[in-house]
Amino acid sequence: MPVVRIRRRAAAAAPEPDWDFEVRPRKAVRTARIVAVVLLILFVIAGTGMRNAFTGVNFRLIDQIAMIAIGVLAALTTLLLTRPRVRVGPSGVTVRNVLGDSRFGWEHVRGVSFPDRKAWARLELAHDEYVPMLAVRANDGQHAVDALDRIRELGAKYTAA
Numbered sequence: 001m002p003v004v005r006i007r008r009r010a011a012a013a014a015p016e017p018d019w020d021f022e023v024r025p026r027k028a029v030r031t032a033r034i035v036a037v038v039l040l041i042l043f044v045i046a047g048t049g050m051r052n053a054f055t056g057v058n059f060r061l062i063d064q065i066a067m068i069a070i071g072v073l074a075a076l077t078t079l080l081l082t083r084p085r086v087r088v089g090p091s092g093v094t095v096r097n098v099l100g101d102s103r104f105g106w107e108h109v110r111g112v113s114f115p116d117r118k119a120w121a122r123l124e125l126a127h128d129e130y131v132p133m134l135a136v137r138a139n140d141g142q143h144a145v146d147a148l149d150r151i152r153e154l155g156a157k158y159t160a161a
Contacts (some may be wrong), residue, residue: 019089023147025137032081043071084134088154097134
């Protein structure tokens with residue numbers, strides 16, 4: 001009997017706007033991936049070696065599985081730090097930080113800045129509000145500077161139109 005695959009269409013979802021620019025952090029993503037792998041390896045080693053330890057405690061198979069599961073959860077939680085992204089396009093700016101997305105139209109955006117002694121840039125909004133942009137990080141150096149310049153350039157282009 002042949003296998004039939006059904007494709008679901010997202011009819012209710014709004015179409016994605018075209019983006020002129022997208023930026024993600026570089027060093028933070030690389031570091032998070034390395035830390036996630038190290039955590040996973042350490043917890044797998046600890047979990048598999050629990051029965052061989054002579055600590056006087058009787059570890060069972062479920063304890064080993066739980067230890068490995070904790071390592072998987074720790075690694076996945078660390079990988080949340082790879083999510084930040086900023087997209088810029090004709091409809092506005094979308095900022096995705098660790099847990100959520102926020103979309104702002106150009107009528108609400110006043111600019112971008114990099115405050116002194118801060119680790120990341122921020123999107124300046126109307127009414128003296130701001131949103132941190134974890135995707136534009138100070139430790140990325142020239143990459144962050146180029147990203148802010150490009151965001152400012154596109155902001156000037158779309159607010160003038």
